[in-house]
Amino acid sequence: MYGVLHARRDMRHFVPGQSVPDEVLERMLRAAHCAPSVGLMQPWRLIRVRDPALREGIALLVEQERLATAAAMQQRTDEFLALKVEGVRDCAELLVAVLAPDDGTLFGRRTMPRDMALCSAACAIQNLWLAARAENLGMGWVSLFEPAALGQLLQLPAGAQAIAVLCLGPVPAFYPKPMLELQDWRQGRSLQDMVATDQWPAVLPC
Amino acid sequence: MYGVLHARRDMRHFVPGQSVPDEVLERMLRAAHCAPSVGLMQPWRLIRVRDPALREGIALLVEQERLATAAAMQQRTDEFLALKVEGVRDCAELLVAVLAPDDGTLFGRRTMPRDMALCSAACAIQNLWLAARAENLGMGWVSLFEPAALGQLLQLPAGAQAIAVLCLGPVPAFYPKPMLELQDWRQGRSLQDMVATDQWPAVLPC
Numbered sequence: 001m002y003g004v005l006h007a008r009r010d011m012r013h014f015v016p017g018q019s020v021p022d023e024v025l026e027r028m029l030r031a032a033h034c035a036p037s038v039g040l041m042q043p044w045r046l047i048r049v050r051d052p053a054l055r056e057g058i059a060l061l062v063e064q065e066r067l068a069t070a071a072a073m074q075q076r077t078d079e080f081l082a083l084k085v086e087g088v089r090d091c092a093e094l095l096v097a098v099l100a101p102d103d104g105t106l107f108g109r110r111t112m113p114r115d116m117a118l119c120s121a122a123c124a125i126q127n128l129w130l131a132a133r134a135e136n137l138g139m140g141w142v143s144l145f146e147p148a149a150l151g152q153l154l155q156l157p158a159g160a161q162a163i164a165v166l167c168l169g170p171v172p173a174f175y176p177k178p179m180l181e182l183q184d185w186r187q188g189r190s191l192q193d194m195v196a197t198d199q200w201p202a203v204l205p206c
Numbered sequence: 207m208y209g210v211l212h213a214r215r216d217m218r219h220f221v222p223g224q225s226v227p228d229e230v231l232e233r234m235l236r237a238a239h240c241a242p243s244v245g246l247m248q249p250w251r252l253i254r255v256r257d258p259a260l261r262e263g264i265a266l267l268v269e270q271e272r273l274a275t276a277a278a279m280q281q282r283t284d285e286f287l288a289l290k291v292e293g294v295r296d297c298a299e300l301l302v303a304v305l306a307p308d309d310g311t312l313f314g315r316r317t318m319p320r321d322m323a324l325c326s327a328a329c330a331i332q333n334l335w336l337a338a339r340a341e342n343l344g345m346g347w348v349s350l351f352e353p354a355a356l357g358q359l360l361q362l363p364a365g366a367q368a369i370a371v372l373c374l375g376p377v378p379a380f381y382p383k384p385m386l387e388l389q390d391w392r393q394g395r396s397l398q399d400m401v402a403t404d405q406w407p408a409v410l411p412c
Contacts, residue, residue: 001340122328134207
């Protein structure tokens with residue numbers, strides 16, 4: 001269990017032309033679906049992209065957002081553009097995770113309704129990610145898209161929001177540490193920076 | 207791995223008077239900290255509550271919100287009040303998970319900045335939950351609180367938001383299925399309701 005948690009990576013490099021056996025995908029989806037959810041609302045929906053034209057449409061949206069992100073950066077634009085940030089065209093399976101329209105659940109979400117639904121959906125995605133790693137498959141969470149545009153492409157109903165384009169499938173190798181660290185984009189911080197006792201201390205960095 | 211995913215439960219019943227060995231807590235916190243995060247921003251912070259007065263203050267906030275939720279319900283109020291919804295006073299360890307103030311990370315969050323930070327923090331909490339289960343400890347995510355009031359109690363800086371009160375520790379037994387199902391509060395839905403191909407179909411329930 002701990003081995004899987006520590007070996008999970010946000011993958012952007014996939015072996016093209018592969019597939020995921022149905023029974024493996026089913027096991028993984030069941031793992032996602034046993035995630036916790038506030039008030040048992042289960043706000044996650046998954047759209048499996050099988051239509052090549054739809055996959056291409058998603059790839060174009062992601063590329064648009066990659067360029068928009070590069071343009072919004074004050075510095076490191078070229079460095080950002082040199083990074084591989086997604087594997088939408090190469091991965092064996094492409095899934096879109098959608099936050100369902102609010103079903104009105106009050107239990108546990110009177111004060112933070114959207115936040116708690118979103119957290120529940122994220123837990124399901126994390127379960128899927130860990131199941132993938134246990135199956136020796138890579139997964140990448142791509143968030144480089146305009147949710148309204150992707151929602152239109154997928155004909156989502158009002159109130160639903162795409163939150164993740166999930167690239168899934170066999171990978172050449174798992175990164176030994178986060179790819180953004182390997183590429184010297186950013187280094188992760190130590191656990192001791194993240195944990196404090198009894199109150200937020202002056203020394204705990206933002 | 208799959209066994210842990212399926213056996214994890216949102217626990218509200220704990221064995222009082224217990225403790226979690228330091229090395230076990232450390233392993234679990236390391237598991238949380240290896241969670242994925244958008245742009246490697248690692249927006250999770252954890253406050254370990256050791257001060258009994260602080261724990262009591264949190265318990266009172268949660269109780270206030272439990273009553274406020276009951277009052278907001280149009281029906282099933284008595285049934286809700288009869289449910290055990292938290293184990294703040296009984297659990298061995300109490301942690302508060304906080305979403306850190308926005309550090310300005312642009313990578314992967316130009317279009318959904320807060321959502322993606324929140325999802326990252328939720329993934330870390332899910333890792334912690336699974337690590338707890340692997341250690342045969344229960345965890346419960348309590349979201350029954352006013353975040354502003356809890357933030358004040360913990361002296362959080364501007365922009366930080368408490369998103370979870372996490373009850374952790376030995377439990378009498380793990381629920382065989384979600385407690386809200388056992389108590390006939392609500393039944394979970396089947397996986398086939400949650401997965402569709404290529405577009406949101408008319409039959410996919412909200």
